[in-house]
Amino acid sequence: MSLPAHPRAAITLPTALLGSALLLTGGVGMAFADGTPAKQPKSATAQPARAGGAAGAAAAWAASRLNADSRTLRDPDLTADLVMGLAAAGTQDKAVKSATDDLAKHAGDYLSQGVKGQISTANTAKLALAAAAGHGDLKNFGGQDLEATLRDRMQKDSGRFTDLAKEDHSDRISQALAVLALQHTTGKAPVKAVDFLAGSACKDGGFPLALTGTSADNCASDPEATALTVQALEAARKGEQAKDALKWLTGRQHRDGGFATARGEVNARSTALGVQALNAGGRTAEAAKGLAWLRGVQVDCTGDGADRGAVGWNKPEVNDKTLRATAQVIPALAGKSVGQVDGGAVARPAEARTGCGEDDATPGTTDDTVIRPSKPATAPQPSSPATTPGTADPTSTGSPAPTGTATAEPTATATEGTNGATDGTNGTNGTDDSLASTGSAAYPAALAAGALLITGSAAVALSRRRGHRGDR
Template sequence: MGVRTAARVAIALALIVGTAPVAAADEQPGPAEAAASWLAGQLADGTHMTTTFDGTAYPDHGLTADVVLALDAGGVAQDAASAATAWLAANSGAYLGEGDEAYAGAHAKLALVAQAQGADPTDFGGVDLIARLTALQTDSGRFSDKSQYGDYSNGISQALAVLALHRAGGAPADAVDFLAKACPDGGFRLLIDQEPCVSDVDATGYAVQALVAVGRDASAALDWLEGKQRADGGFPGSDPTPGVNANSTGLAATALAVGGRDAAAAKAVTYLLKRQVDCSGKAAARGAIAYDEGGFDSRAARATAQAIPGIVGVSLAEVSADGAAADARGLTCATQPTSSTPPGTTQATTTAPATTTTKGGVVPAADIDDLADTGVEVGPAVGLGALLVLGGAGLLFVVRRRHAS
């Protein structure tokens, strides 16, 4: 953990009121490690995440990629991260697009996974992700999908593409120029073709990471983010999920940290840590970051995956598995309560054996109706497809089925 990261977490912990008694520092993992330990334990068969739709669990490639990047950001659980990366490399076809289909966001996200894991993005499961991503750039600089089911590329996929190509040797200037087209208020939109331009916290969080990485000015976007921060440090989503939540707050925290807005970043981390399940919660939930103030539910996996990089303050331009530990320590708790209580911090009071480990049963991932990290409406085929490709659910066949029906 870097000095600035440690300072942000220390400030955040100091701001939390009403926490449980604090155990000795060497008895408990830090917040990011505790969250990573829980998150690694959610991998089905130890290799991938799932999303449930109409009562059926499907492999979720994008969330699996987010988990790998979160574990890398936390600097722990590399046995789990490596297994998940291998699964992604072996099962990327439908997610990336097969035949004449190709999805920009999926290519960019998997390229970032390969880069963070020290794998070759030009030969990831036999696929040259960089060449295929570059081929999706249009004359305008936008990275667009190729599919009979529609173009679901948007502000987040554009930022991911710029980040991936920057790490691969340099993002094209026209692609960066296209990304840098901000709304009049300084933020960035999720839906590229939407008029009037409506800024989105998630899209702005990704855009700031990309702009800072390539040396472009992101001050107006950072100002806009600070203006959207609530008194408790949290950030809101967009319609149809406009409430303050850990997904959007995690992305904003990362952007604020890499943009040098340390005070605002520390406030965001405070919000996240207040939603981390501690030893007063159920054993299966300890370490997780709840989606919102409602407490632990099926959205916690996605929320935790986006919260960890925010707690650590590491950009997708720099996240790396180098030097990361093979395992992650879970919380050590004296008892296992039988009833759920509101999430608190990661502090515990004893040193009994941990019940949350990096290998274990799967807590269900979010149902599609619960996905709110992109702010795209779920239901119509276009909205669902955008969410799946961007948020990364890898359930494109659901969209195909709806188009065919």
């Protein structure tokens, strides 16, 4: 006699359904037909939200511009940004070395801002960070002892770093950069310097740009100054003192993932700083939303071939702000805070290309591997009315005097993130993070799943019919 019909059906139907489910979900550890990997189980230890493929593509574009126009190196501030950005991606070693060598040649002028005997704390700290990222010697970088210069600029009684100039433009940003830079030295940042940075927080938990003249009840928290302060405190292992600032910063994040400046403009730099701070503080879900915003202003596979990978100021376009924006955003895409860019980045070889199906590597690069395209992404719209860029660049030459401008309130937008991801599923741990491309191949998979389900159902019916015949 044949097997009973019901047991056979019990085997056939689950098999059919399981096959359909696997096709529809992509399976554990497999990718959807459109190139987006399925969700992976969450790790017990949270890893930084990152978009490594996007970081590699951005680095490839930046390196190509550096190679195409040597005049870029005439701006040491931009060169320092490029060194740190390219080093964070870990895919452009030759470009990093070239830019670092050139930066060393102009180290003295950069520190003094062209005025003999003058020392800018912000520039010295930024140069030290770039030197560390480019495997330079902080004790002898272009003939300058950057570590000693920074330590000399710290006021022994307070721990504050000041400029040596007629006008002192030091502020919380230069203080944070100095702490971050000295963390790369054997002696680390002085405790007094770290404590001074952690002090004078506003009542709401954030930090003001100014280092003096404010009190907890009379200060305006600055998003970019707060983001850099959080990164410095985390790097100095003072994370407990950054908790309130992280909470404030999280509350300032716009629904689409972006971060605004103190003047209310949402842009790539302010958002990148926010993402880096969130990652440093373990807020990876919020960091992933910020990454989605950044990827939305990155030129994807629908853009001109020569522009793919570039990160725009607040939309995916290439103009006079794009190279600096791209350089400043790469570390955030790579999942690294300012203090974590140490020149030891190890990236996947495939992170050097745009993943748009081109046959040759991006001009100016030496990498020859391709990353897979992900699902489509659209450019995010600023959550608040954008103003003319004019806010203080947290890492630019000479920090301007604090303005005390109140921070704009985040406003709701129609989107919850560029790629519809609010939980770190696009551009985060274990997920696809290459440039977006148009089109989707998920529909054929759905048809195949439906066909398999019909086949399974037919098999069940046939087995029942045979079972009835056998019983006769």
